[in-house]
């Protein structure tokens with residue numbers, strides 16, 4: 001397997017130099033020539049060539065074996081790929097690595113597992129202390145539903161319990177009791193304390209955790225060094241699956257500083273595009289002030305494009321509505337009543353967190369300051385609201401070059417796809433949700449509504465979409481929440497097969513070429529980096545991978561088994577399969 005070792009010793013560590021599209025392409029001779037390969041360039045025409053030459057941190061040339069070997073000088077290293085496939089390094093446009101790096105998640109596949117886990121915890125956790133299950137989505141459980149309050153009471157009568165599934169969660173009677181939540185408790189802000197026919201709280205809280213008292217924070221306390229080591233480890237796992245770039249899709253200054261710190265130490269093994277979290281509340285003056293302060297004293301916090309080729313600022317990230325996996329996405333039609341999401345109301349459409357006028361004002365202030373904007377937008381009703389806002393902003397400040405984005409954009413209608421095209425609006429989308437949640441959504445929402453759930457082919461006909469995992473907890477590429485294995489995502493975009501074996505709307509499947517673009521050049525475009533990476537073309541970064549199969553030709557259902565043999569970032573080998 002490793003006859004092409006000693007790759008690790010091929011290249012000296014190359015100090016990252018600031019490179020941009022205006023820099024001239026490097027001149028020969030090459031430092032490294034990978035020949036007798038299948039080099040999938042992912043250029044405009046998706047050329048597949050035999051060899052690639054690397055100089056310093058960049059691609060010197062791609063082409064035939066003969067032409068590339070002409071670039072050989074005295075010190076050039078040669079690597080015979082023995083017909084293996086070489087691709088541009090993969091790019092995941094939606095991760096939350098700083099939280100994921102230090103997190104631990106129990107293995108839970110069913111509601112039965114969850115209840116057994118809580119019961120186990122009651123023996124360890126002191127009576128009266130909280131037991132919390134974070135980000136456990138009912139759509140992914142065998143029973144495909146939330147527990148009821150009574151079920152939680154049965155396994156944990158003396159402990160407050162929170163079954164957290166993102167914005168919505170279920171609590172038990174003890175949790176309500178110690179928090180003083182009763183039938184008189186009002187709904188907080190845009191949230192809902194769900195009540196039954198008699199007015200008593202059912203235990204379901206939608207964007208209303210603030211009524212609870214004493215819930216511990218999601219992550220334990222770690223020292224700076226522990227956080228740094230955990231993050232480095234996670235980035236190595238990312239490298240091992242072929243990722244050479246990621247986008248943190250919601251970073252405060254603390255997360256940004258963690259990436260800058262790793263860069264300063266020369267310990268970053270992939271490039272990070274950093275979306276900045278932003279509080280959209282307040283009047284225009286307050287919002288404007290917040291924008292002015294965001295770049296910070298060092299100017300590295302914004303606006304979009306600030307920073308360098310290792311840590312670059314991406315868009316502003318807003319949260320417009322709830323989610324699909326917990327019944328809080330803001331839909332055009334009411335959510336069906338039922339136990340999956342414990343919905344008891346007749347006309348419940350989900351939660352919208354930002355009022356349309358406010359949203360428009362915030363996007364306007366962002367556009368004025370050259371920020372790309374994006375918003376978590378799960379339901380089709382929320383997508384209507386977001387595109388209305390983008391449309392109005394565009395009349396004052398053209399947004400096309402800013403590439404305003406929609407994060408998730410799960411249910412684009414025909415009309416909304418056309419509006420995306422007209423406004424140059426792009427989207428970062430999550431194949432893992434089709435895989436993990438598609439079957440339950442199909443059962444709950446039905447054929448007609450799920451027809452427009454993650455329509456990859458239609459999306460690509462109208463706009464540029466990029467693939468992202470929304471990895472937030474755990475580290476294993478398949479078992480994390482959400483699974484972040486990029487090969488699984490590419491396979492799902494091609495097959496539209498769910499974890500439970502359904503094939504949903506095959507007519508919306510991508511071709512292999514499109515699915516590879518989804519995780520390479522399209523994400524580079526989403527992040528305004530397509531002139532630097534996303535394809536193997538002269539002058540672009542030498543961010544590339546060698547893999548054990550040809551994803552353009554292997555059986556589709558084996559794409560997720562792809563093994564990465566070598567990952568290179570900026571001409572430096574950051575991972576090699578032993």
Ligand SMILES: [Zn+2]
Pocket residue numbers: 094095096249470
């Ligand atoms: Zn996310």
